[in-house]
Amino acid sequence: MSTALVLLRRDLRLEDNPALHAACAEHERVLPVYIHAPGEDAPWQQGAASRWWLHHSLQALDDALAKQQGRLCIARGETLGVTRALIREFNASAVYWNRRYEPAAIASDTKLKAGLREDGIAVESRSGNLWCEPWQIATDQGDPYRVFTPFWRKLRTQLQPDEPLPAARAREWAQAHGSLPSSALGLLPKIAWDAGFDAAWRPGEAGAAEMLDIFADDALDNYKTVRDLPARHGTSRLSPHLHFGEITPRQIHYRLHAYASRDRNRHQPDLEPYLRELAWREFAHHLLYHFPNTPDENFNPRFERFRWAVDNPDAIRRWRRGQTGIPLVDAGMRELWTTGWMHNRVRMIAASWLTKNLRQHWRHGARWFWDTLVDADLANNTLGWQWVAGCGADAAPYFRVFNPHTQAARFDPEAIYLKRWLPELAALPAKLLLEPWRDPAALAARGYPAPMADVSATRQTALAAWQQLASARSGEN
DNA sequence: TGAAATGTTGGGGCG
DNA sequence: ACGCCCCAACATTTC
Numbered sequence: 277m278s279t280a281l282v283l284l285r286r287d288l289r290l291e292d293n294p295a296l297h298a299a300c301a302e303h304e305r306v307l308p309v310y311i312h313a314p315g316e317d318a319p320w321q322q323g324a325a326s327r328w329w330l331h332h333s334l335q336a337l338d339d340a341l342a343k344q345q346g347r348l349c350i351a352r353g354e355t356l357g358v359t360r361a362l363i364r365e366f367n368a369s370a371v372y373w374n375r376r377y378e379p380a381a382i383a384s385d386t387k388l389k390a391g392l393r394e395d396g397i398a399v400e401s402r403s404g405n406l407w408c409e410p411w412q413i414a415t416d417q418g419d420p421y422r423v424f425t426p427f428w429r430k431l432r433t434q435l436q437p438d439e440p441l442p443a444a445r446a447r448e449w450a451q452a453h454g455s456l457p458s459s460a461l462g463l464l465p466k467i468a469w470d471a472g473f474d475a476a477w478r479p480g481e482a483g484a485a486e487m488l489d490i491f492a493d494d495a496l497d498n499y500k501t502v503r504d505l506p507a508r509h510g511t512s513r514l515s516p517h518l519h520f521g522e523i524t525p526r527q528i529h530y531r532l533h534a535y536a537s538r539d540r541n542r543h544q545p546d547l548e549p550y551l552r553e554l555a556w557r558e559f560a561h562h563l564l565y566h567f568p569n570t571p572d573e574n575f576n577p578r579f580e581r582f583r584w585a586v587d588n589p590d591a592i593r594r595w596r597r598g599q600t601g602i603p604l605v606d607a608g609m610r611e612l613w614t615t616g617w618m619h620n621r622v623r624m625i626a627a628s629w630l631t632k633n634l635r636q637h638w639r640h641g642a643r644w645f646w647d648t649l650v651d652a653d654l655a656n657n658t659l660g661w662q663w664v665a666g667c668g669a670d671a672a673p674y675f676r677v678f679n680p681h682t683q684a685a686r687f688d689p690e691a692i693y694l695k696r697w698l699p700e701l702a703a704l705p706a707k708l709l710l711e712p713w714r715d716p717a718a719l720a721a722r723g724y725p726a727p728m729a730d731v732s733a734t735r736q737t738a739l740a741a742w743q744q745l746a747s748a749r750s751g752e753n
Numbered sequence: 754t755g756a757a758a759t760g761t762t763g764g765g766g767c768g
Numbered sequence: 769a770c771g772c773c774c775c776a777a778c779a780t781t782t783c
Binding site (some may be wrong): 329504621624627628663672673675676677678679683732735 | 754755756757
């Protein structure tokens, strides 16, 4: 009887899982395994919010397998050693996995592959989490893309709403007697800060499918405009599910396409704006693969001599805790702390405040998001922060500074989002949350801090800093 | 996936 | 009737 191991890492699903599907097709007995090896992700080990999600996602996957008389084998330790031990235990002849794209993950998988091949084990790696492998898309000169729009134009021509693979079903699921319970990995918080997470999310494949249905029913029609309103659930909120591979871009595309064209007589929603956002995720992975130092270094080397302000731990602390005195920034940071997620537009605004108005280095923000986001993803997080800071690929020009008050007035005109996350101000008129300078005493009386910096003065400082960078460039030539 | 300053235009009030 | 001014609305430019 031939037995295969399938290493599940960031593909915690049964449907549309190429590695799992292939193993089930090519072997009589399949052992699905999760090996916990956080040290191998250094220096970007999963943060607390990601670990919370992982715990629940592993449980969901185990439950789904149990419905087919299978179990998820959970182990911990060095990946190659654990894999070898399982191969011996089950007399397995092959190991399958879907690829990852972070530098540490690539290094770990490369080592794993070499070790297993030495042992004479067949190793099968598949593409399971992206529309397109990062090395399969290139400019006409053969270079990686550095600008989103041409990347998207190229990718778009290759995209079809292809049918996903069905749920994997092994002839026989192997079961490991030494499997750990997921609680043994110590992923859950020691102090219970996760009540807001429980209320907001349902990790796992079924939760992902449910979220997609909600999006298709409620928001897809008006996605282009509603996605910018933080008070509404106008975005897909699929990012953590995508990160952990509980759903794939192919599944999303296929189901949204089917949804949009289900009735010829009805208005058909335009999928393009949303597909474009999924393409940003692809672009982020493309960039991370080709420029693996960008999680820690500026993509644009000119920023090596950019003059950030001196690190200000107190300012960073206020930003983290949502105590900046800028309502939209604080609302976003508290949404993040409470739910592990922040609306995309608010992420840009909160990040702009930290990097431009406060001129703190983007790595401080990237690290905090890494620890607190349930969708923390090295590719997306890196692109997002470098984009906002102006040092990234296809970045926002440095002079593009968000005004958090203007943005609040435009995208949350009733202050619904602000009141939701700033409960101490909820009884005040909306206009005062949007224009807090009109009555600072009213806000202070409710314990809300005064603004930590002046919006327009810090904007001027940021512009001056950019000018310095620009003139350094011309002086160089 | 800006904001603010500056420029342009056109309607209407008014002498 | 006419020209002038004001200013809102929109467009363009600059950072």
